[in-house]
Amino acid sequence: MAYRPHGTHLIAGARVDSSARFDSRPVSGPSHGFANGGAREVDAAVRAAEAAFLRYGQTSREQRAAFLEAIADAIEARAEDLTPTVMAETGLPQARVEGERGRTTGQLRMFAGHIRAGRHLDLRVDEALPDRTPPRPELRLCMRPLGPVAVFGASNFPLAFSTAGGDTAAALAAGCPVVVKGHPAHPATGEIVAEAIEAARTACDLPAGTFSLVQSADRAAGEALVTHPLIRAVGFTGSLAGGRALFDLCAQRAEPIPFFGELGSVNPVFVLDEALRTRGASIAREWTASLVMGTGQFCTNPGVLVLREGEAAEAFIAEAARALSQVAPQPMLTAEIAASFRKGAGELESAGGKAVHRGPSCGPREASPVLLRTQGSRFIAEPHLAEEVFGPLGLVVTVASNEEMAQVAQGLAGQLTCTLQLEPGDHAQARALVPVLERKAGRLLVNGYPTGVEVCDAMVHGGPYPASTNFGATSVGSMAIRRFLRPVCYQNMPADLLPEDAGAGAQN
Structure with missing residues (x-):
């Protein structure tokens, strides 16, 4: 009963x-x-x-x-x-x-x-x-x-x-x-x-x-x-x-x-150059799986991903869109949260996020995945693009150089997490980012995804405001x-x- x-x-x-x-x-x-x-x-x-x-x-x-x-x-x-x-x-x-x-x-x-x-x-x-x-x-x-x-x-x-x-x-x-x-x-x-x-x-x-x-x-x-x-x-x-x-x-x-x-937190993921070249497709699939987990209703949802522009980036975005196209609409916790998700996705588009994938229409309490993209210069200039949209939305930011990637990192507000996807050849690039990111977040990850917070002695689930x-x-x-x-x-x-x-x- x-x-x-x-x-x-x-x-x-x-x-x-x-x-x-x-x-x-x-x-x-x-x-x-x-x-x-x-x-x-x-x-x-x-x-x-x-x-x-x-x-x-x-x-x-x-x-x-x-x-x-x-x-x-x-x-x-x-x-x-x-x-x-x-x-x-x-x-x-x-x-x-x-x-x-x-x-x-x-x-x-x-x-x-x-x-x-x-x-x-x-x-x-x-x-x-x-x-x-x-x-x-x-x-x-x-x-x-x-x-x-x-x-x-x-x-x-x-x-x-x-x-x-x-x-x-x-x-x-x-x-x-x-x-x-x-x-x-x-x-x-x-x-x-x-x-x-x-x-x-x-x-x-x-x-x-x-x-x-x-x-x-x-x-x-x-x-x-x-x-x-x-x-x-x-x-x-x-x-x-x-x-x-x-x-x-x-x-x-x-x-x-x-x-x-x-x-609030967008939990950015930085995909460094060798990692993008050698395993970009698998990172795209893993990132989107983390993005839609629980209909994106995690405080550690990795809503922003940053990578170097070029052919590898375009292949990454296409693979992420393909993976999201396989995800059916899912219920959200409340109708208000679902409405807020749709409103937030629209506001990010208005701020300069170009739609790459938008899932099928769904009921008033459901959500379909949304994938947007923008350039690093636009992301730096438009603060609204860095605001959290609670739900299964991902924004890919393509940057022209390592220097622009560092500028993106420096412009971030406080986060719960920041993630680096890297290979051994990326360590020099990562070494320049880590001192910046450790000031931005309570937890730094390498080659993982922030959804799933271990309950243990060493865990930090917090960060600078507004995280x-x-x-x-x-x-x-x-x-x-x-x-x-x-x-x-x-x-x-x-x-x-x-x-x-x-x-x-x-x-x-």
Whole structure:
């Protein structure tokens, strides 16, 4: 039997309804009604989180690790309900949904191991020097949790970047209660995951306000959340316009707070000369496969590709167009995203992107691949050509020289990723580009494609603005936990007053 949502919020362990409602709009199956939360529900959830922080913020690493593992177990136990619900709400295929569920639970377990080992603490101890002139007191530095954290569910990753995704997992690992604003594109998915978190919280005997989910289809709820005086930090994945508006609200507060937003990126791919000559056709096929993966709805979608003009470039473009001609229209996450994709593709054409391939016409919630081309000089002169179009659109930029390719790189805004396709003979050309690109992106790739972000210690998923609002942070990988911690120095603190993590027996 299909999962039947109860359609309420989960606030401090209780199902809470609202007088206002909104209806889900799944790709397939029936629509359901959901409580549409606002300032009142947000306030209740945040106040409960603040009350919970007095206890949850003092839990041991082992308690929090066990909680994260219990959440992972509870999500997996709900797979029979979760998989078809995600598929119905988003149109994502079963293999993608199951893979994303595995990534979500794997991330929770990885964070559990990371904090259990104390690797997030950055513990530093300077022993007392009483005989020095002047004497030095004992000093201990340890990372401590911030307090209640707001998390916004993402449209394109209903599991890995939403209710129990990376931001929530990182905040809970750090010792911070979480209030999630669910994404209206997949409210039933959010509800199932919230129930899994609640089951884990109850089993681990943690305070009720440790986690809450407020469902809402209104901007007002998000604005109330980031401006609530008890919220100490925000995790967000979404559009540049929406994220920048929330970022500005955080900065305008009487007490500004950090806004960790992942916003926009075109993730350029630079195909260097020998690589183009020796394997241009295979790069074209691989790039287009990455371009249309998930209907192009990845923040790491490689939307711009740069190569040297000439016969090899023309053959590359023809092969890319041929590969895209084999791709049928696919559903997008929402009708609004599909409409925005069509609008963005038209704007890039108006800005100077010449159409090479445009897929067949499709329904209002579907998208067909689009391939455009332009010259390097036009790309440098027209900033609109470097703007993200969320969906299966690729722009090939042909340059006249290595110098013009370097100019293209220098003119880029901040990116999540930059990629080099190269062969041994390209190393001199690459050596000139790498110092430029490492200032532009959080992750540099060689002979790969940026779709698919490994959850591991070394991963950086962030970059200079507008890729993210905090270039020193990552939203994927174990370093993501540090976003929700701050350093505290304890001077001459008696041992029995120190936090457990700052004590003599703490590991780092």
